[in-house]
Amino acid sequence: MLIQKLPDTLKFHHLNVEYCPQFVEQRLSEGIQFPEFLHRAVLKRRCEFLAGRACSKRGLLALNHLPILELKVGEHNQPLWPDGIVGSISHCVGHAVAVVGRESVDLVGVGIDIERVVSADLAQQIGDHLLSKQEQNIAQTVFNYQQLVTVVFSAKESIYKAIFPVVNRVLGFESVELVKVNAEKGELVFEFCFELKQTFNHDITVYYELWGDELFLTWCCLAERDLCKLNLLGSNNINKA
Structure with missing residues (x-):
């Protein structure tokens, strides 16, 4: 594939x-x-x-x-x-x-995630813990609820993997929030929480694909230009993980 x-x-x-x-x-x-x-x-x-x-x-x-x-x-x-x-x-x-x-300066971090679309029961159980009301409202016209829970979870996992070498800690689901969906381009745009905005200078875009009816693949990249100037000194050691 x-x-x-x-x-x-x-x-x-x-x-x-x-x-x-x-x-x-x-x-x-x-x-x-x-x-x-x-x-x-x-x-x-x-x-x-x-x-x-x-x-x-x-x-x-x-x-x-x-x-x-x-x-x-x-x-x-x-x-x-x-x-x-x-x-x-x-x-x-x-x-x-x-x-x-x-x-390179254009590639200092990358994250990828693959997930099976969760069942309807599991989506109902975990959806409110994973998704804010804003995220549910933004994406409900693009995905059904099972897809929405799955793709947002997967996208956040991809983001956390890409940025982990910078923040060097495990993050909660509220650390980034979905603010825009472009279904034609297969893009999800996320905003960092206030704390992470001190490290990353703008939103991050995650790309997604639906393989068949049951698999979501998401991925994103991080470049030096995505880091605030104060963090560029540490970029040479980024994403050794």
Whole structure:
């Protein structure tokens, strides 16, 4: 599968996940390293982890970057990328994706997320916790409620992954708010909360695609121009995760 509008500087890979010991063996035969803490994990967790790492390895190869044996895991479970590389990994039931690129002034962070559209019952249970009234009002003419809950959750996940190396902390769902939807372009525009506006100097755009009727893929990028001037000094160390 391909992503529309993805810059040539970013390499995207998708892998269907199968939940069987043979799938694990296939990924290990590719040279994907299995971290010690996952040796006793359930089969589902092992298959999805290895699939995500396989996608990231293929992305690194597409960049002509010699892949390291293992992407280590940070304290917040984020992948730790090689110097000069930015990337992001995501998986849901049956699918894993990754996007990687070379760090530059135009690419200092990237986030990607893939989610299955939630059930009607789950959407009702979690919708009010994930969405503000403004977000529900803005997007209700574009998406049904299940889609709305899913795509906004996914988009926020993509944003948090892209900006994590800058803020270096886990954020709540109220940290960004949907302010505009452009269905024709597949764009969601989010505004940062007051605190984050001290770090990021304007809104952030997330791109989304609906694969079939059940999968949302979202992604976004961060450039040096998106950072307030006071944060540019730290941009050389951005998104090593």
